[in-house]
């Protein structure tokens with residue numbers, strides 16, 4: 309029988325089934341034992357060694373780093389007609405092991421797809437080769453700035469919503485100045501995609517361009533690793549650009565960079581919901597084992613009806629998230645007109661429902677639910693992070709309503 313919350317095997321292609329099995333082996337043999345062996349490790353403030361290099365080496369061996377990388381560079385050739393569905397299935401499986409590790413890897417998948425769509429051929433040749441040669445190589449996507457991200461997610465196409473990071477073309481180079489924060493993999497990436505304003509007199513959409521910035525470019529400085537409540541095996545960072553000069557050919561999109569990044573953003577919402585689902589599945593599995601062995605009132609917990617109701621609610625939520633996720637992933641793969649709306653719907657639904665699944669898990673474990681050693685509170689923390697990634701719940705909900713009622717909803721409120 310299929311596991312609760314997973315896409316039934318009969319819907320998968322042979323390739324997807326094989327990849328899921330390989331990923332599941334990696335998670336069960338490498339990731340879950342690593343997490344269970346030392347639950348204090350994620351709280352180590354030695355961020356460079358928090359996740360041992362071996363975990364990414366094993367991910368590489370299992371072929372999990374090559375998703376999104378074109379086959380000619382040694383990547384995993386994904387059927388474009390099912391790419392988001394495949395991303396979703398594998399991201400769910402990875403996050404069942406650890407959502408921070410999943411965060412680390414999926415950034416590389418999404419940015420690989422973006423680079424393949426936008427980067428000049430010689431830069432693809434160079435960077436895909438370097439990426440595939442080094443299991444520790446990470447990529448980051450830098451949009452958010454200290455003044456906020458929601459205006460860009462909506463997006464509000466007015467100059468007031470523009471990026472504060474600026475890029476100016478001079479003498480065959482682009483010079484970037486600004487600051488990006490809350491960036492996944494930002495602390496330890498080797499390659500950054502950076503969004504900057506290249507025309508302050510027009511709206512956000514026309515005025516935003518994107519650039520490829522290698523980490524060792526003079527003027528790029530990683531200024532901090534953010535310590536987060538969950539997903540702690542992904543190092544979220546802040547990056548400052550001070551007269552950071554990249555050659556002209558490192559321009560990925562001149563104007564309308566956000567529009568051209570649809571290949572990143574839409575699978576991104578599918579993947580964030582999939583990671584959420586993976587956390588929920590893990591919380592459910594641990595809880596199912598617990599309620600069938602813990603005894604209170606002379607009986608195992610699951611025989612108490614109030615407990616059974618909670619277990620049923622957990623399973624139903626997982627199936628509902630999984631069904632909407634599959635519907636949204638198919639919509640993206642088919643490029644159907646409702647794809648963007650479904651992506652926002654599943655991002656919101658997954659982040660709220662899975663947090664409730666994890667709350668049930670914490671409550672059903674009693675005092676152990678709050679103890680680091682049991683690993684249950686980790687699911688709750690890991691799920692909480694996804695309320696805020698790939699747009700907040702409220703902003704994603706607003707986007708849903710905007711697509712439903714484009715003539716009336718979603719007008720920019722104007723500057724203060």
Ligand SMILES: Cc1cc2nc3c(=O)[nH]c(=O)nc-3n(C[C@H](O)[C@H](O)[C@H](O)COP(=O)(O)OP(=O)(O)OC[C@H]3O[C@@H](n4cnc5c(N)ncnc54)[C@H](O)[C@@H]3O)c2cc1C
Nearest residue numbers: 449450451452456457458490491492696698699700702703
């Ligand atoms: C773990 C983690 C990883 C991240 N990774 C990345 C990354 O890799 N790259 C990247 O660029 N960013 C990343 N982010 C940033 C993330 O996308 C933003 O934090 C998120 O979009 C919210 O933006 P903000 O923090 O600026 O909040 P704000 O935009 O300031 O929002 C604050 C509050 O105001 C509400 N709000 C804002 N505008 C409106 C509106 N018009 N109507 C109603 N309510 C509104 C929001 O819903 C929220 O409640 C990450 C964040 C986290 C937590």
